[in-house]
Amino acid sequence: MAWLMAGAAICTAAALLVALFVPPELRVRGFAPMVLGSALLGGLVGLVPGVREIEVAAARTMLGVEEDLVVPARPSPAHRLRSIAFVQVHLLSGAVLAAGLTMALPASTVVIVDVLRGGAGSFLPLPADPLGRAAAGIGAVLLAVLVLVIWWPLGALAARLAPVLLGPTAQDRLALALARSAQEAARTRIARDLHDGIGHALTVVSLQAAAGRHVITRDPASAEEALARIEDTARRALEELDGMLAALREDAPSGGAEPSGQHRRRLEAVLAEHRRAGMDLHAQVDVPPDLPAVQGEHLVRILAELLANAHRHGGPGPVELRLGPVGSVLHLEVSNPLADAADAADAADADPAVEDRMPRRGGHGLPGLSERCALFGGELEAGAEAGRWRARVRLPILQEEP
Template sequence: MIAVARSLFGRRARLRWVHLILGGALAMPYVMVGSVIIGPATGSTNVFGSFPLQLASFGVGLPIAAVSSLFPMARPLEAANVRWLCDVDTDRIASGPARTWGERGRTAAWFTLHIGFGGIIAGASLALPPFAAVLIVLPVFAGLRGTRLGLPEVFDHTWALALSPVAGAASLVALAGCAAGCGALLARWAPVLLGPTPEDRLAAAEARAADLAVRNRLARELHDSVGHALSAVTLQASAARRVLDSDPEFVREALAAIEDTTRRTVGELDAVLGVLREGDAPGTAPAPTLAADLDGLLRRTRAGGQRVTAAVEADPEALPPPLSREAYRIVQEGLSNALKHAGDRAVVDVRIAVADGQLEITVENPLSGSASSRPGGGHGLRGIADRVRLLGGTVTAGPTAARTWRLHTRLPMKAPVRKEPT
């Protein structure tokens, strides 16, 4: 019983009832236009004084309503009502205007059903409750038994009076049942008539994939840029603190490197966050490349006391900008891993060369702990793997027999950059 009562009078049923009442309200202008046609056609001067003529006006108004709903903006307006009042999942209803005639035709069919069911339920909702209330109180108020209310003569009998409250309550339940049934039918048909087409679903999937690709790229940029800066600044500050009294010149160099690192990172962070701020223009700081900042990257890393040897056997100026940019991030992440895992006394070897049309990048440093794992890592290596995959290259990373950690990538010099994976 509780489930039945909830299905008839629960929140979902009430909202769908309101949706039907709105459909009845939308039907009124079309009924008026229909009455203008039915009146002269039947010679009647009072169309609304006859229930059959009212139904005829309603029937004439429905095709007119279908034609008026062919405008593209009819679909988003109806879709908004369906989402709020019919309890239909948002992703099952299209949000944009109808673009094709097929979409417009389905919208017209939906609008006709909405105002058709709505007109019937709205009319019953206006007429039936007062009549049901009279039936319920009829045995108590004798003055209502006359003919002023137009009640049938059967209510003059005692048995009819005794059953009238039951009939009144039953009529209200029947109205609620009809409203709930019509609302459920409209909710079932809404995804069919107002739902996205396969083209809409494909466009939405492509939009989500593009958004995800942008987010993944921003996450990689933030991790590589900010992560490297924090690792470098931490190492530089630690080294400067240890020799604060004994080597002031080194301390000055370390502080200068910290200043330079943080300034550059703030510029890169502004560029990345500018993409995330809705309505804001992206930051103007250019993405670093091997040609523009490889020497600076090595200098800032060495300023913290880290010993770095670099063999650059390729001309950074000759590299395509996308390749130079991604290669810079790979070298930067390799140095960041070395800063975190190799210790400040270890020597980090960086080699950049061109062989067989491939740009080879190797970053190698001694292992300070277990040769089988590097605690705390993982995100940077995944970012490198993503960058290499987008460039169509290969990457290997792991311990070697000589107890070193070796990161080695091969990137095609002329291969087009692949799209982000969906």
């Protein structure tokens, strides 16, 4: 209601401004076109800097929109057109509510009172016959009820349109994917550096501390040497950690998307690797030539994780893989036979190495895949179906700016 009343106030101000340039004799006859023109003209307010920010905040607080809404640092023509469209929706919705409350509701109230009093009609002429007067009264009641509840469908419609007109465009999702890809590459590099540097240093410290503890009573010199090594190793580890923290503070860019076309070779390498590992893989792969590099990179990771899951958790039998575009959406489906729990347990007892290929609880594979898909506005569906485990991925194919 508050969002609609705000729109009504702005539309009224725009109508008063338009009325200054409309001759008085045309204001009454052209009232509805004047209001409509005012809303369309007022939509140009969407071009004013800061208006989109206000509409986004209002949609979140007043309409309860929880989907992603964006305020781009550098609005594109698509952002500006969508901002204008949403402002027009805001003004027209407010104008409808204002017209109902200020005109339709009072008129229907007067008609109801005239019908109850039995008058001829002080505002609108009423039929003389009882049936006609009853119909007029019922119509007035229905109109009044409609005016009192119309705010709800108008608000629901605006809440549905807000993510469409104020949400991220395909270019926004692509830019977000590039940014998150760079962040992910940075986290991977940091994890590798921590493992190779700090982890190695802590291992050395642990070994030297254990050696020093064993010889501290019978060979104090060796114990002192071990403590000196611990001190030196810890100092170097702290210097390395300070270097990594300094790089993080500087927010230096790192990594990024691989060159365009490289993901196709990586896809082929992933398929060949699983075939060499013994997987009976039947693949139908059709990668769109215009697939953005960052999206192709994530596609390789999604496919690798799905095939790894089939290798670890699936039963014996062929693994089916289909990858290809359908319109502007890339479809990926991987299916594999379900493993029999009893057979898997017997195999693990006979060969402990099989345990590594059995399903593990508490994994983060599917949630991680869902996050990767959502990054591009896609979705993941996975579950048992007709004796096989099927995973379906749908990814909108994003287009890079020229």
